[in-house]
Amino acid sequence: MKLFSKVFLRILKSKNLGILQDHRNIEIGNNFKFGDFCNFIFHSELKTVRFNNKINFRNYINLLVGKQAELIIGNGVFFNNYCSINCLEKIEIGDETLFGEGVKLYDHNHQYSTNSDFTIEHQKFNTAPIKIGKNCWLGSNVTVLKGVTIGDNVIVGAGVLVYKDIPANSIVKLKQQVDIGSSNITR
Known part of the structure; x- marks a missing residue:
């Protein structure tokens, strides 16, 4: 069974590598690595x-780049497992940036109307570019939405929804309060 798994993974990787190498508008630098099930x-x-x-x-990475869209990833960028990039306009990521598990980048959202027959368009999108600076760290399960610019040397803590710009040299964390009280339960 292990031999079959290894052969299957090699076939999947070669398929993805073929897609990357055959497209005329895709440039790949040195030491490009991707894990399983990308x-x-x-x-x-x-x-x-x-x-x-x-x-x-790493593993289980999803990349979608649409018609006339641009995705630019700098030197030394690391994506942990389960990251997702959905690019319909432009996403640019600076050098030496790290992504924790489950980070999601969306440079678009669905168009919708707020009139009386509230409608969400399934195939129409509003877009705005995302730019992430150099030497940033986005923790696990961070989501970055359209139109956001994150400056250089920024840390974004786990679970943060980034919907507005973050200046350089900042630390952003989710502010939560956990209250633990005593209970009357005894056994």
């Missing part, structure tokens, strides 16, 4: 995908 969906008319040097995608 899913790359690239529109045939994308504008640019640039993976600079020493990029490491």
